[in-house]
Amino acid sequence: xxxxxxxxxxxxxxxxxxxxxxxxQAGRYLPEYRATRAKAGGFxxxxxxxxxxxxxxxxxxxxxxxxxxxxxxxxxxVPDALGQPVRFAEGEGPRLEPIQSSxxxxxxxxxxxxGKFGIVAETVQRLRQDLPKxxxxxxxxxxxxxxxxxxxxxQGSSDQAAARxxxxxxxxxxxxxxxxxxxxxxxxxxxxxxxxxxxxxxxxSWSGTLPDGEFxxxxxxxxxxxxxxxxxxxxxxxxxGFPRGAGSRTFTYVRETGVDAVGCDTAMPIGEIKASxxxxxxxxxxxxxxxxxxxxxxxxxxxxxxLAALSPNPYIFNLGHGIVPQTPPENVGRLVERVRNFGR
Amino acid sequence: xxxxxxxxxxxxxxxxxxxxxxxxQAGRYLPEYRATRAKAGGFxxxxxxxxxxxxxxxxxxxxxxxxxxxxxxxxxxVPDALGQPVRFAEGEGPRLEPIQSSxxxxxxxxxxxxGKFGIVAETVQRLRQDLPKxxxxxxxxxxxxxxxxxxxxxQGSSDQAAARxxxxxxxxxxxxxxxxxxxxxxxxxxxxxxxxxxxxxxxxSWSGTLPDGEFxxxxxxxxxxxxxxxxxxxxxxxxxGFPRGAGSRTFTYVRETGVDAVGCDTAMPIGEIKASxxxxxxxxxxxxxxxxxxxxxxxxxxxxxxLAALSPNPYIFNLGHGIVPQTPPENVGRLVERVRNFGR
Numbered sequence: 009x010x011x012x013x014x015x016x017x018x019x020x021x022x023x024x025x026x027x028x029x030x031x032x033q034a035g036r037y038l039p040e041y042r043a044t045r046a047k048a049g050g051f052x053x054x055x056x057x058x059x060x061x062x063x064x065x066x067x068x069x070x071x072x073x074x075x076x077x078x079x080x081x082x083x084x085x086v087p088d089a090l091g092q093p094v095r096f097a098e099g100e101g102p103r104l105e106p107i108q109s110s111x112x113x114x115x116x117x118x119x120x121x122x123g124k125f126g127i128v129a130e131t132v133q134r135l136r137q138d139l140p141k142x143x144x145x146x147x148x149x150x151x152x153x154x155x156x157x158x159x160x161x162x163q164g165s166s167d168q169a170a171a172r173x174x175x176x177x178x179x180x181x182x183x184x185x186x187x188x189x190x191x192x193x194x195x196x197x198x199x200x201x202x203x204x205x206x207x208x209x210x211x212x213s214w215s216g217t218l219p220d221g222e223f224x225x226x227x228x229x230x231x232x233x234x235x236x237x238x239x240x241x242x243x244x245x246x247x248x249g250f251p252r253g254a255g256s257r258t259f260t261y262v263r264e265t266g267v268d269a270v271g272c273d274t275a276m277p278i279g280e281i282k283a284s285x286x287x288x289x290x291x292x293x294x295x296x297x298x299x300x301x302x303x304x305x306x307x308x309x310x311x312x313x314x315l316a317a318l319s320p321n322p323y324i325f326n327l328g329h330g331i332v333p334q335t336p337p338e339n340v341g342r343l344v345e346r347v348r349n350f351g352r
Numbered sequence: 353x354x355x356x357x358x359x360x361x362x363x364x365x366x367x368x369x370x371x372x373x374x375x376x377q378a379g380r381y382l383p384e385y386r387a388t389r390a391k392a393g394g395f396x397x398x399x400x401x402x403x404x405x406x407x408x409x410x411x412x413x414x415x416x417x418x419x420x421x422x423x424x425x426x427x428x429x430v431p432d433a434l435g436q437p438v439r440f441a442e443g444e445g446p447r448l449e450p451i452q453s454s455x456x457x458x459x460x461x462x463x464x465x466x467g468k469f470g471i472v473a474e475t476v477q478r479l480r481q482d483l484p485k486x487x488x489x490x491x492x493x494x495x496x497x498x499x500x501x502x503x504x505x506x507q508g509s510s511d512q513a514a515a516r517x518x519x520x521x522x523x524x525x526x527x528x529x530x531x532x533x534x535x536x537x538x539x540x541x542x543x544x545x546x547x548x549x550x551x552x553x554x555x556x557s558w559s560g561t562l563p564d565g566e567f568x569x570x571x572x573x574x575x576x577x578x579x580x581x582x583x584x585x586x587x588x589x590x591x592x593g594f595p596r597g598a599g600s601r602t603f604t605y606v607r608e609t610g611v612d613a614v615g616c617d618t619a620m621p622i623g624e625i626k627a628s629x630x631x632x633x634x635x636x637x638x639x640x641x642x643x644x645x646x647x648x649x650x651x652x653x654x655x656x657x658x659l660a661a662l663s664p665n666p667y668i669f670n671l672g673h674g675i676v677p678q679t680p681p682e683n684v685g686r687l688v689e690r691v692r693n694f695g696r
Contacts, residue, residue: 166510167673169642169676172640172642173642173645173646176640176642176643176645176646176650177646216560216597216619217618217619218619219618219619219621219638219640219654219672220621220622220623223619223621253560253597253619255599255600255619256599256600256621256624257621274561274563275560275561275562275563275567275597275599277563277564277567277600277601278564279564280600294563296516296520296563298513298516298517298520299520301517301520302517302520302521306520310563328563329511332513
């Protein structure tokens with residue numbers, strides 16, 4: 009078969025209409041997801057069941073025909089597989105036993121992690137068989153910095169104070185942790201690509217709070233190593249980076265890490281994306297997911313604005329953050345239809 | 353007496369060493385604060401006790417001799433005074449009964465608010481008497497957007513989803529809320545200035561997540577009205593804006609709102625501050641408060657970097673976010689000494 013349409017943006021094509029997928033397109037806003045989720049035990053049981061994880065990945069493709077599916081999984085599979093167990097309490101976020109000092113790294117083992125990574129790779133294999141031939145498949149992992157913030161705090165936090173403080177107090181120790189995470193992420197993504205992922209995305213959801221030097225040390229540098237090491241195994245592999253909150257540092261991030269495309273978060277001004285990123289890299293984003301909740305004309309207008317500003321260059325339509333659970337599924341349909349009708 | 357040294361930066365003077373104060377300089381990291389706090393009932397009781405609020409405001413001035421004191425209070429005094437009671441549960445953040453729709457605005461009354469505003473003004477009056485003559489006094493309020501996020505969600509949130517969604521669904525209603533908050537904030541700051549505040553700061557702690565149009569509508573526009581209306585009452589009044597997370601939008605914010613100085617958060621790259629803000633407005637910031645926790649050479653180096661980059665133009669040394677409770681007080685002393693020795 010020929011190349012999947014989605015992938016053509018990475019060769020520098022400005023597609024009209026642009027390809028579209030949405031972060032968290034598989035998720036709680038869909039009744040069919042909630043039905044499958046109810047059959048799984050814990051949230052990670054769902055991630056570790058290739059049959060169920062593949063099923064929820066496919067659900068939004070069946071409903072909306074997105075140009076790309078993204079493997080259903082969680083960025084915390086990596087610490088969980090490495091030996092720092094993760095649990096998801098109902099209605100709360102993830103909980104881990106926090107790592108307080110570099111002694112806590114001793115329990116982390118990449119060799120042990122391969123078992124759970126293999127289960128996720130099996131999901132990817134199934135997906136490659138079950139997905140429509142024209143649908144691209146996106147593998148993913150969390151970026152070292154973002155994953156480390158959970159490992160050190162033991163949970164999510166809006167300011168990442170625990171990890172930032174750890175890194176100030178013990179930069180050498182923190183660097184060792186990012187080294188472990190780079191190596192584990194490369195092994196994890198390697199399996200995903202071998203199993204059939206067309207492209208991978210690196211989620212750095214908590215990169216925005218870091219000052220200059222720390223952004224370079226803990227976001228840019230580990231991501232650069234991750235991308236380079238992965239490309240040694242898979243030359244020419246396409247990589248999407250998503251340094252959420254990076255703002256004006258996004259352009260430097262793209263140049264320094266070598267990613268092929270960059271996710272822009274909701275707060276990135278469209279004018280700035282157009283001026284500093286469009287045409288220089290593949291742009292992905294950045295509709296506010298809350299507009300998908302409210303819907304209506306405000307949604308349509310913003311979609312049109314994004315399409316007009318960004319589609320003249322290689323562009324992947326997406327949100328600036330994940331779909332939220334209270335999103336009416338019909339608003340997602342309205343969005344997809346509007347994007348698909350663009351330029352007709 | 354002559355003009356306080358702190359105020360000279362607003363006339364365009366680049367002072368060596370630059371004046372220094374720190375956000376949350378009065379707070380839990382100080383044992384004397386914890387002692388006073390233990391005598392108050394709830395947290396808001398402390399804010400509404402002129403004697404105790406003045407005492408905790410003075411504590412860091414006695415210890416460190418900062419160039420400016422900031423009134424000890426809370427941005428949620430405004431909704432509390434307006435008729436939406438705020439309570440602070442121990443170890444948690446603030447809690448309010450959330451406003452679900454614009455019908456909820458009916459209970460808000462600026463006339464009723466004047467009683468509690470007057471109590472805070474009494475604190476300012478005491479401070480003006482008790483502060484050293486050379487110490488400037490900063491009054492403050494929360495910006496309409498940031499205060500509204502708490503009023504609508506009923507608590508703090510890292511993504512401000514409730515307020516953003518309210519504003520998408522009912523922009524007219526949301527505008528009415530910001531109008532009420534602009535009017536209330538003007539009345540509140542007017543009392544503070546009459547009571548002796550030399551300058552006021554507007555805290556927009558949650559401005560960073562808003563997309564383009566919303567940033568203009570809910571951050572820039574209400575702040576511009578607030579500043580303009582306040583200057584009708586107090587021509588020439590100096591105003592510091594702190595649009596946290598505004599990133600590259602900070603320059604536009606300064607130009608459009610008419611503030612005289614701008615607080616830069618921890619994530620703003622020093623190079624960008626220097627290139628786009630220094631010399632065009634008074635810059636305030638942006639040391640990472642976590643460096644005050646870790647201390648040592650990393651702290652010294654960053655302080656020196658900030659001083660070298662920003663002090664050639666009108667500059668107020670400060671943090672990029674508030675002091676955190678686990679800060680060793682001696683690190684604050686170390687910082688103040690280092691800044692004071694700059695240029696000697």
